[in-house]
Amino acid sequence: MAAQYVARISEAFPFWCQKLLDRSDWVLLDTESAEIAGRRAEAVAIAVVDPGGKAIYDRVFNPFRVRLTGSGFEDPHELASFAQLWAELDDVLRDKLIISYGAVYNSQILRRTAELRQVEMRSYVWQCVMIAYAEYWAEPGHYVDHIAGRD
Structure with a gap:
């Protein structure tokens, strides 16, 4: 199984976002997961959106026996x-x-699901919006400036 690499975002969050808008070689991915038959969580749904905001992949999978109910899936x-x-x-x-x-x-969930379902998965490069945004707000003075209305 190929390794998944989560690349660090090395520039300020707003600049990174602006650069993404000028590119077309990225997608936004989210998973929904559930614990299946006492195993660790795996994907039961995956959605992928292109840079223009169009959903280009939106699927719910047969998770076999789902222990946690109430997901609203078919x-x-x-x-x-x-x-x-x-x-x-x-x-x-x-x-x-x-x-x-x-x-x-999400990369771990995708990899684990591929392993459980015996699917060969290539390596992908990921970047994390959550970490980049948190690091941006943690920069010295940024939060204080925001609260003071100086941003």
Whole structure:
């Protein structure tokens, strides 16, 4: 199984966001996960949005037996499996920088699901919006300036 790499964002958050808007080689990815049959969590839904804001992948997977209920998903027996839909997701992610809120968690969930479903997963590069934003607000003086209305 290929390693997933969460790259650190090395510039101020607003500049990073602006640079993303000038690029087209990235996607925004989010997962929904559940604990399946007493195992660690795995993906039961994945959504991917392109730089223009269009949902280019939005699938719910058959999670077999879901221990946690109340997710609002359709009858799992009528859903395709992760393995059946992997090629489509891989095509969407190929050669793209993956932006995610919680990239470490989402990359681990995607990798774990691929392993459990015996799907070969390539390496991807991820960047985490949550960490970048938190680091931006943690810069010395930034929060004080914001509260004081000086930003």
